[in-house]
Amino acid sequence: ETGVTQTPRHLVMGMTNKKSLKCEQHLGHNAMYWYKQSAKKPLELMFVYNFKEQTENNSVPSRFSPECPNSSHLFLHLHTLQPEDSALYLCASSQGSGGRGETQYFGPGTRLLVL
Amino acid sequence: AQSVTQPDIHITVSEGASLELRCNYSYGATPYLFWYVQSPGQGLQLLLKYFSGDTLVQGIKGFEAEFKRSQSSFNLRKPSVHWSDAAEYFCAVGAPLGSARQLTFGSGTQLTVLP
Numbered sequence: 001e002t003g004v005t006q007t008p009r010h011l012v013m014g015m016t017n018k019k020s021l022k023c024e025q026h027l028g029h030n031a032m033y034w035y036k037q038s039a040k041k042p043l044e045l046m047f048v049y050n051f052k053e054q055t056e057n058n059s060v061p062s063r064f065s066p067e068c069p070n071s072s073h074l075f076l077h078l079h080t081l082q083p084e085d086s087a088l089y090l091c092a093s094s095q096g097s098g099g100r101g102e103t104q105y106f107g108p109g110t111r112l113l114v115l
Numbered sequence: 116a117q118s119v120t121q122p123d124i125h126i127t128v129s130e131g132a133s134l135e136l137r138c139n140y141s142y143g144a145t146p147y148l149f150w151y152v153q154s155p156g157q158g159l160q161l162l163l164k165y166f167s168g169d170t171l172v173q174g175i176k177g178f179e180a181e182f183k184r185s186q187s188s189f190n191l192r193k194p195s196v197h198w199s200d201a202a203e204y205f206c207a208v209g210a211p212l213g214s215a216r217q218l219t220f221g222s223g224t225q226l227t228v229l230p
Contacts, residue, residue, distance in 0.1 A: 004158075031216075042119075043205070043220040056217070090158055094216060102209065102216040103149070106158040 003027040004107035006091050012113045013081065021076040021110045023091030030096030032074040033104060034066060037088040049074060050096045071096075081114045088112070117142040117208045121221035128196050129229045136191040136224050138206035147209035148189040149218065150180055154202045162204075165189065176200070201228040 034046040048056035049068040065077040092104040151159040163174025170182040
């Protein structure tokens with residue numbers, strides 16, 4: 001148990017649907033991250049929030065919309081996705097201090113299938 | 116920009132045999148290096164990390180890794196593999212991202228353990 005939870009664990013959606021992924025961390029961290037893990041590709045950083053402010057958007061299409069209402073919760077709103085967006089979406093958190101001990105802890109992921 | 120190479124896509128070892136997973140990195144400054152493990156359908160679990168000091172780092176589950184600056188390597192080792200070690204292993208290098216930290220991952224090494 002890493003202290004980072006994600007819901008739902010599995011999601012199937014059509015290309016016209018709107019859905020949201022939720023991440024919650026119980027570690028008292030200030031930084032939260034969304035990653036995409038596709039088959040046969042390295043993990044891709046999508047978004048970074050630090051102290052609720054978005055500090056990184058790694059050229060992610062606008063059909064992915066993140067939201068961070070507080071340091072413990074992170075959402076990824078999905079709309080009009082494409083089949084190539086099917087992947088495992090991982091959330092992570094870290095202290096957010098940028099110090100030498102900065103380590104990211106990951107949730108179990110949401111397996112997304114877009115039909 | 117930083118990068119990580121894991122030359123071995125897939126490794127097969129017999130239970131009880133020793134294991135070494137290779138990782139080479141490219142980074143302009145002192146690297147912060149990590150090894151994570153991912154079991155099927157799960158998120159990433161931190162095995163160990165290197166920030167500074169002793170170049171031989173001990174982690175969980177009996178794993179260790181050695182940082183070799185001259186070779187830009189951070190190889191993961193285990194003296195005796197157990198069947199439960201079958202998983203995918205990711206090496207990552209961390210770089211500052213404001214007051215958070217960006218992880219760049221390798222493509223992963225899939226480990227199969229034979230009985």
